[in-house]
Amino acid sequence: MDLLKEIKKIESEAQEKFKKVENLKRLEKLRVKYLGKKGKIAQIFSKMGQVADEQKPIVGKETNILKNKIQKLYNQLKEEKEKELKAEKLKSETIDVTLPGNKVDVGHKNPFTHIIDEVVELFLGMGFSIEEGPEVETEYYNFEALNIPKDHPARDLQDTLYIDDQYLLRTHTSPVQIRTMEKEEPPIKIIAPGRVYRSDELDASHSPNFHQIEGLVIDKDISFSDLKGVIEIFIHEIYGKERKIRFRPSYFPFTEPSAEVDVSCNVCKGKGCSLCSYTGWVEVLGSGMVHPNVLKMSGLDPDIYSGFAFGMGWDRIAMLKYDIDDIRVLYENDKRFIHQF
Amino acid sequence: MQVPYNWLKTYIDFPYSPFELSDKLTMAGLEVEELDYLGKGLENIIIGEIIEIKDHPNADKLKICRVDIKEKTLQMITGAPNIKMNIKVPIAEVGVTLPTGMKIEKTTIRGEVSEGMICSKDELGLQEKRASGIMVLSDQAKKGEKFIKYQGLNEYVYKLDLTPNYARCLGMIGVAREVKAMQDDDLSIKYPEIDINEKKDQKADQIAEIKIEDENLCPRYAGLIIKDVKIKPSPKWMQNRLRAAGIRPINNIVDITNYILMEYNQPLHAFDLNKIKDRKIIVRRAKEKESVITLDGVKRSLDEQTLVITDPHKIIAVAGVMGSENSEVTENTTDIFLEAAYFNPTNIRKTARKLALPSEASHRFERGIDIENVVTAGRRAAFLMQEYAEGQVVKGVIDNYPLTYQENIVKVEISKINRLLGISLDKDEIEDMLKRLEIETIKREANCLKFKVPSYRNDIEEDADIIEEVARIYGYNNIFSTIPRSNQVGKRTRIQKIEKKIKNVMNATGLDEIITFSLTGPDDYRNLNLPSDHRYMDWVSIKNPLNEAFGLLRTSLIPGLVEAMSTNAKRQIEELKYFEIGRVFFNQGKNERPLEKTKLSAGSMGSVQDRWDLDAPDFYYLKGVLEEFFKKLNIDKNVKYLNGSQPFYHTGRTADIFYEDEKIGTLGELKPEIIEQYDLKERSAVLEIDLTTIFKEVEIGDYLFEMLPKYPAVVRDLAVMLSEEIPMMEVLNLINSQGQEILKDTELFDIYQGEQIPKGKKSIAFKLLFQAKDRTLTDQEVNSVVNQIIEKLKNKYEAEIRKK
């Protein structure tokens, strides 16, 4: 028998068989058949005794070459087949990616909180602190200290809910101005968000209970132009840079000069529509230079100090910003409403 | 205040269109609330004359009319009972659409052609009530002319929302002055004509006498006498102007007084001279319990605070508020005593409020009118009565003026104006601006100007008022914007930080934030079945509530929360988790300041996960929220839960929450009656926590980093059986107390009752996690601790060990 011939034969046979292998199991069988302890290669080695001495190195060398070839072939195929198997497994695990995800419960912020967070961040950045005050107030803080004496027509501007002869529900957040001026020395820079109360029937645009945000700045040399600067920053931040702003004369007993602040209507872009009563402007805020009487009553000398104050409806900001046309929606707490924020 | 554009134009010839003026007024501080065109929809109505009337051959009640509209005549059918020959009527031709939306078409009515419509007042939108016939115009109406012109409807009207400091603009001349100030060129005011042919045979003060008893309440009272007046309708133009201003025409005398009210902002009152006893007017305070029947026929009882106009026998008017029937001008009146006065604003305000009689007059008196103009206004009225009531004006004015007007001089520092407004004007510029408002400089000093304020500007008292006028004329929008310099850092208070943290934790645990009313009603508390001595019943009542539902301040957030849950449940929302942070108020006794507290509430409805299989998903959801909440605030070790008992909770499913030994809140499943009443889903639960203690105790931002463990942990399961009566918290406390510093976590993961467990017992299973900082634990160490725990459980609770 010619071993060299046999080696050639095994080689071509192995090449043939490995090429046809279908899966890892068959491949393993082939490995055993050729490379195993009793495999064809081993058999050749075992026949080495019969080979003539001078032939031995040649046969040995050829057998090793064959062994390496088959080993290489096996390795290559094994890697291939394993890859295929993994791919198949992944394929079999395909899911419908369009199925809905798990139900995740996320708590939603109230629109009021969204707004105040935005406002507070803005004013904190400008060096303002946040103040609060009692919702039950006295005549003094709610009216007199704000330059609204008894029997002044300005009292008609707000319908007050009273508790008794001494106490009432604050009709605005302005009493916080007074409380702050009493306890702190200028410079003062605060905003004061809070609930306020009026004797207004509940309807689409009125509520006996609503919210305001008050602002106060007191220092030496504070001017009307400072008021304008701060309010413009605020409005552009809250309502958008593209909004136009105008200041027009108005009246609040506790400020002078007083200014009502309008922004250009976002619905009609200033052309006039029902939202803005065909004026192109929407009223958003009242403001003014703190009235000298108010400074005096709070123990500050108006010849030394000056300041400005502003106040706005917090509900109104929400309504304008989120396009809500009925204030009652804000207090109804419908989940589908809150989940929009 | 309603200002008709064309009427205003008679006082000042401004160059603005109706729309331009609207904007100008608003920007001058006279906010235009509404701008109406009165002739809207009536532009195509013309005046026709009836020149022929025939019976309709086929209908008894209809007439066939021929109407002359100047360029042609038209046939129209009408059923109006007041149709007459040669009357002038408003006509809508074919093609015209009426304000009611009705479009006029050529029709045939029972065989006769109708080429238009003769209109009634309601069809023209001039009255709401259905009219009984067609509108008949006066003989002066010109056929073919536009109806709006005849009726004075070719007019724009501004509804001004005037703030109290614009009281001067409650008259047309006041508004005209503001228009004048809008321009720096010389627009001038055309003051109304007063050209009286005085009746010289007698002087007014020889006919009548005025006595003022309280000069503080009545600083000026003037009277004019007009004799031989003829009471009849006022001229058409006057009626039209009054109507445009929102005042209903009555007769020439009343209309003239109203006209002056609108023109000069001076309320007047016309008395029938012959009904004034002795022709003697006494202005005095009413006596206690005195009464008067006012013009509206109501008997009013008065007191000493009320100023009244009287004659020696009777009260003839409540000063500045309303006249009395006993001295009223009627059809038979011939001689008029015309009152022109200035009354104390505060006093008029009080009286009008007390009698609930607000009027155009009291509205003006209480805001303060021009005391110096009282006589001029009276004379203007007398002139109009001479012209339009054929009156004879008696010579002279009885002018009783005990408290004469003191000129108001205001001194202003130039630098203060510039400093406060952030502008830089010089003396001349400021002078010029104020001049436009008739505020005259009377003295120039080095750094100051002294101004004389016109008598009609009672709103100007001090320099701040002048500075405001400068700003207004300069234009708010011409002032540059600046940012105040600052070296302060803005910050939240500790409480605000805690509140924000709480909101974040609540959101993170899946709760939505709600805001409910703090004004509420007693029903909310009645529905909770509270005993009368319950803390929630200590509410603060509103003295003047809108209605019962807004009659008190809440003492708890729970009613509002339940209401919100109910609203949603009724809208088929199956599941929700809500929280609120808000203030509640407790009554502290009469004349004591109510106590305000900040509370946290939360509610859960329709939760799915039922961790312990106790059919209490909402309760344990909220419990989980609370645990996370206290953990995040770093006070979980100080909190405990004990069985509670609130009347609105399920008796077996409620806990009181303690911080150390102080009760800070409650948690519970709402009891079935409440769940049913509010249509909530079964098992809905709520909680409420007083944040006062938490605000006091919690430190924000105080975290200390703890080294992460380096050595492996050992986990052991432990299952024991013990009496079902023993609260889990006790068992956990006992286990943890035996942990010897190596027991790091004890997690309850199963409770079981049922088969294989004797009645009255429960099987509970824990995962115990052991770990040491400095070494790998040995089995021995762990076993010794576990055994010790088991011993304790056996001894204390007769626990049986099922697995370890």
Ligand SMILES: [Zn+2]
């Ligand atoms: Zn608009």
